[in-house]
Each structure stands twice: as C-alpha cells, then as structure tokens.
Amino acid sequence: MTTQGPRSATYAAHYDTPPQQETAGARTWLTRGANFVVSVSQVEAGAVLARENNPDEYFVFIPAGGARIQAGGESVDAGAETVTIVPPGASRIEATAAGTVVRVFSKLAADLVAASVNNAVYADGAPEVAPLVPWPDPPAGFKLRHYVLADYVRADSNMRIFRSTNLMINPLAKRVVPRDVHKLSPHTHADFEQASLAVQGTYVHHLRWPWTPDMDMWKEDEHVEVGSPSVTVIPAKVLHTSRNVSEGDCWLIDIFSPPRMDFSSKPGMVSNEDEYPLPPAAA
The missing domain is CATH 2.60.120.10 (Jelly Rolls)
Known part of the structure; x- marks a missing residue:
C-alpha cells in the first residue's frame, strides 16, 4: 500500500x-x-x-x-x-x-x-482539511458590501479581518521596515490552510512539517523567499511564520476558507461581524 x-x-x-x-x-x-x-x-x-x-x-x-x-x-x-x-x-x-x-x-x-x-x-481531495460548510446567510441578504481599509485601522492590532459566509481575508497593515527576527510568530493550523498573498515587497516564508512515525515521510524545513505579487499556500498542521525582508512598503494578505472560528469568536476582531452571524453551535 x-x-x-x-x-x-x-x-x-x-x-x-x-x-x-x-x-x-x-x-x-x-x-x-x-x-x-x-x-x-x-x-x-x-x-x-x-x-x-x-x-x-x-x-x-x-x-x-x-x-x-x-x-x-x-x-x-x-x-x-x-x-x-x-x-x-x-x-x-x-x-x-x-x-x-x-x-x-x-x-x-x-x-x-x-x-x-x-x-x-x-488530486487526493485534501482529507486533512476540514470541509467547506457555509456559515449562516447574512440577515440583510446577499448584496454588495464595500469596505475602505483606512476606516478599519486598529491601534491595538495590525489585522483588518473580514468574513463572508464562506471566506475570510485579513489585509494586514503594511510593514515599512524588515520584520524583527526576534519577534516572529510561528504557529500551526490544525485543520485548515492559509494562503498568504504578497502584493508589495519581498518576504521569506519559514515552514516546518511535523514528524511522523515513518521517517521516510519527513520533509526538510523550507525557507523560501518570494517577491510580489505571489501566493503561498501553507498546508494544515505545518508550523509557519513569515517576515518581510525588503525596505519600503511590504503588504501581505492572509486568506482562509471557511472563516476562522478562533478569530470570529472574539468580539470586535472581525471588522464586519455584525453583518454575518456565527454558526448556531458557536453563537
């Protein structure tokens, strides 16, 4: 087998x-x-x-x-x-x-x-990723919803998170100097992927795959430099962090599907949370 x-x-x-x-x-x-x-x-x-x-x-x-x-x-x-x-x-x-x-x-x-x-x-259907189950319809109905990012700047966070019934995006605040290598944020996602879209600047994505009992299945760490525009898709369960390495405006947008419950369950963290209800089990 x-x-x-x-x-x-x-x-x-x-x-x-x-x-x-x-x-x-x-x-x-x-x-x-x-x-x-x-x-x-x-x-x-x-x-x-x-x-x-x-x-x-x-x-x-x-x-x-x-x-x-x-x-x-x-x-x-x-x-x-x-x-x-x-x-x-x-x-x-x-x-x-x-x-x-x-x-x-x-x-x-x-x-x-x-x-x-x-x-x-x-090709295998990605069984390690949780299936896409749409969240409840917006009470005001489906329509164009428009947001100017400058209206959602937060003094306490570099995140500006928006969700729909099926997707979540996070246009992070721009960085203008290279990220401090002593203040990175390595983390994993148990059952969903992250896409990181770079639209300005140069980034290095650092990825580490978990070890399994079968050593033949181990993967080497990856430290991949990408410019803009580019899309990096990070698999579920992979330890990862990213840092901009160029001077001047650097801009990264994180993408998830379905919307993240950990972000959505924190009041005020999602900018348009009032327009989209949580799933019944989480509300």
Whole structure:
C-alpha cells in the first residue's frame, strides 16, 4: 500500500511565471487551496472580469488601481485599498484604472479550481482539511458590501479581518521596515490552510512539517523567499511564520476558507461581524 506523503506548500511567483488566463486587457494568475481559489489579475483600464453565475459569495480586493463592481442590480466604485464582498450570481468588474484586481473564491468556482496552477496538488481531495460548510446567510441578504481599509485601522492590532459566509481575508497593515527576527510568530493550523498573498515587497516564508512515525515521510524545513505579487499556500498542521525582508512598503494578505472560528469568536476582531452571524453551535 502506498503511503501518502505530507502535502507540499505552493509558492506561486506571478512575477516569474505566465498567467493561467489572458483576456482583453487582463492577465490572471490562479492558485488554489483545498477550499479556495486566489485570482490575481493585472489589468488595464477598461478590462472586464465577469462571472455569469457564481454559486456563492466572493471577495474583491484592490491593492492598486480602481474598478466598478456590479452585481445584484447594484454597483460600487471601488478605489485602491478597498475590499468588496460580491453576492452569488452574475457579476461584472470593469477596471477604471490600470492596476491589480484580486478575487478570492471558494472551491465552488469549479472552473477556476480546474485552471489553477497547482490543481494537481489536491488530486487526493485534501482529507486533512476540514470541509467547506457555509456559515449562516447574512440577515440583510446577499448584496454588495464595500469596505475602505483606512476606516478599519486598529491601534491595538495590525489585522483588518473580514468574513463572508464562506471566506475570510485579513489585509494586514503594511510593514515599512524588515520584520524583527526576534519577534516572529510561528504557529500551526490544525485543520485548515492559509494562503498568504504578497502584493508589495519581498518576504521569506519559514515552514516546518511535523514528524511522523515513518521517517521516510519527513520533509526538510523550507525557507523560501518570494517577491510580489505571489501566493503561498501553507498546508494544515505545518508550523509557519513569515517576515518581510525588503525596505519600503511590504503588504501581505492572509486568506482562509471557511472563516476562522478562533478569530470570529472574539468580539470586535472581525471588522464586519455584525453583518454575518456565527454558526448556531458557536453563537
């Protein structure tokens, strides 16, 4: 019987690899996890990114540039450094300026899952990851929800966390000097993955896989330097921490699916917690 080895991390360096999709005015890189897909598009003004009938909500994050987002009979003009939650169904994003449009989907966006650069990594279905079970619908209904990140700066934290029924993103505060190597934060996640999207600066991701009784299954530690834009997917149970190593603005966005209960159970930690109820067992 073949023993399944530990899952590898994904280091998708968009600046050094061809895109998975090219349309008029847009080049798009796709990277998946067990429960999510991260889509990063470099766009020219006028480029359109559309979904005909997306099955569930997705996030739009614009680190630079701007776009008009339309869905459910509504529209919002999203500037740089904003986050928007898009409802299920048809949607259209038109770039109003050259820049970057990041979309984060759940694994229900099957066409994007299949097109992801690392789709083969998940051929076994990722049994170590908890399944995606949607959280309760928002009481005010599904609609465009728009957030300007500058409105959610916290004096006591570098986190700005937002959740939907199926996803959670955390656009961390920018770092302007290299991270202090004496103040890192190594940690693990028992049954979910983390995607770390670098949109500015250079980072080193430090990963350590747990030992198992079978020494043949052990993996060497990894210390991988990546630039921007890039997506790193960190497997469940892997000890990890990240540090920016370049001067100037460095910006990392962490992505999870489903939403994290540990963050969501702390009052005030999730910026839009009033819009999305907790699952009944946790409420």
